[in-house]
Amino acid sequence: MSEEIDKTHDAVVACPFCGSNELYYQRKLILHKYRRLSLKCVCGWAKGSIWSQSLSERQCWLSEGAVTAGGRIKFNASSVASVEVEPIKDVETGCRLCNEGFDPVRVSGRLTDTLQLPSEETWSVGCDGNCGKELEFGFTEPGRKGLLKVLGVHDFDPREVYPEARFVKDWADRGWCTKAGVPVAKPDDGGTD
Numbered sequence: 001m002s003e004e005i006d007k008t009h010d011a012v013v014a015c016p017f018c019g020s021n022e023l024y025y026q027r028k029l030i031l032h033k034y035r036r037l038s039l040k041c042v043c044g045w046a047k048g049s050i051w052s053q054s055l056s057e058r059q060c061w062l063s064e065g066a067v068t069a070g071g072r073i074k075f076n077a078s079s080v081a082s083v084e085v086e087p088i089k090d091v092e093t094g095c096r097l098c099n100e101g102f103d104p105v106r107v108s109g110r111l112t113d114t115l116q117l118p119s120e121e122t123w124s125v126g127c128d129g130n131c132g133k134e135l136e137f138g139f140t141e142p143g144r145k146g147l148l149k150v151l152g153v154h155d156f157d158p159r160e161v162y163p164e165a166r167f168v169k170d171w172a173d174r175g176w177c178t179k180a181g182v183p184v185a186k187p188d189d190g191g192t193d
């Protein structure tokens with residue numbers, strides 16, 4: 001499934017539960033697109049489109065690799081794990097004058113509107129050793145940038161780490177970050193509401 005991983009830097013990380021030196025990350029990126037194909041009649045009598053089809057497309061991209069000692073990750077190219085296309089609306093009215101209607105052969109090259117909807121990104125980090133547990137983590141920069149730091153792994157300091165989104169509530173309860181996910185030791189940006 002994952003590509004070959006260079007393990008030369010991995011010896012220093014250790015799973016806080018079983019001591020395994022193999023920690024992995026997985027990034028899942030879900031892209032939503034909304035597409036609309038439409039046809040107009042050739043004679044121009046009918047106003048608007050005489051046939052249209054709307055599709056919702058959901059692409060899931062996966063990237064996996066190793067988390068190394070300093071919190072760097074071996075970033076493997078993403079691969080498409082799944083694509084789901086769901087028709088959400090079909091409209092066919094046809095044109096009474098020219099009888100133009102839906103003809104699949106003619107659809108290509110016709111009007112296509114594509115709307116890119118906000119993407120969803122989730123990361124997980126886990127142990128590839130005996131325990132197989134999922135681990136809490138965050139990044140040293142906001143927006144999942146910088147180094148990836150795993151809770152319980154040697155140099156982890158919560159005051160320097162922006163938690164992965166689903167850990168924000170727990171970390172805020174522990175007093176490590178604000179409810180907006182900003183580390184308490186970093187007074188810049190982010191609300192305290």
Ligand SMILES: [Zn+2]
Binds near residue numbers: 096097
């Ligand atoms: Zn027509």
Ligand SMILES: [Zn+2]
Binds near residue numbers: 017020128129132
């Ligand atoms: Zn483990």
